[in-house]
Amino acid sequence: MFITLEGVDGSGKSTQAALLAEALGASAVLLREPGGTEAAERIRLLLADPETPLDPLAELLLFCAARADLVNRVIKPSLAQGKVVICDRFTDSTIAYQGVARNLGIVRVREISEVATDGLAPDLTLLLEIDPSFGLDRAESDDRFEAEGVRFQERVAEAYEDIARREPRRVIPIDGRGSPQEVHRLIMDEVESRLPA
Numbered sequence: 001m002f003i004t005l006e007g008v009d010g011s012g013k014s015t016q017a018a019l020l021a022e023a024l025g026a027s028a029v030l031l032r033e034p035g036g037t038e039a040a041e042r043i044r045l046l047l048a049d050p051e052t053p054l055d056p057l058a059e060l061l062l063f064c065a066a067r068a069d070l071v072n073r074v075i076k077p078s079l080a081q082g083k084v085v086i087c088d089r090f091t092d093s094t095i096a097y098q099g100v101a102r103n104l105g106i107v108r109v110r111e112i113s114e115v116a117t118d119g120l121a122p123d124l125t126l127l128l129e130i131d132p133s134f135g136l137d138r139a140e141s142d143d144r145f146e147a148e149g150v151r152f153q154e155r156v157a158e159a160y161e162d163i164a165r166r167e168p169r170r171v172i173p174i175d176g177r178g179s180p181q182e183v184h185r186l187i188m189d190e191v192e193s194r195l196p197a
C-alpha cells in the first residue's frame, strides 16, 4: 500500500508521517520528497537553497528527476515486497506548487509527472489542512518556497482543495489543527479502515 501526506509548508506532515510509520512498525517504509535516495537528497539541497536562482521549469524537472530515482530505486521495490510505503509529499505537491502556485500549468505538470513516476499513484493521500499563514509561522526553515510568502501558500492550499474535490476516494482531508496525537488519531482511523485485514 502506498500512502502519501500532503499539505502546505508547516502543516505538520513530517511529524504525522513519522508517527504513522512508528504505528505501523516494521511493515512501513518512511520516505520524504524530494529525498529518500542519495541523488534525491542532493537535488533537495539545491532545490531548497533560496540563494541559487532557478528557472521554474528547471525546478519542476529537478523535482521530477528526484522522484524518478525514488520511485524506481525505492518505492516500487518496497511495494513489491509488500511494505506500506509512507511518503511525505509526492506528485500532488508538484501539481500544487509548480503547476498552480508557479503557474506552469496543471496539464503540463501532470504529463511530466506521469513520465517521472511511470504512472505510479498513491492508494491513499492524507491532506493535512491548516491555515496557510499559521503554517508559514510554524515552518522551521526559510526555503525557496517559504520565502515566497503567504499568498503563495494560499494558492498551494487552494490547489490541494481542488485535487481533493476531484479525487475524493484517494485524497482525504484531515483537520490539522489539533495536537499531534489528535491528528495522528484521525490519520490512523483512515489508514486502519484501508489496510488489508
Ligand code: TYD
Pocket (backbone or CB within 6 Å): 008, 009, 010, 011, 013, 014, 033, 034, 063, 088, 089, 090, 091, 093, 094, 095, 097, 098, 139, 140, 143, 145, 146
Ligand atoms: P518539505 O521538506 O516537505 O517542506 P516542509 O516540511 O516545510 O513542508 O518540502 C520542501 C519544499 O519543496 C516545500 O516547500 C514544498 C516544495 N515542493 C515542491 O514545490 N514541489 C514538489 O514536487 C515537492 C515534492 C516539494
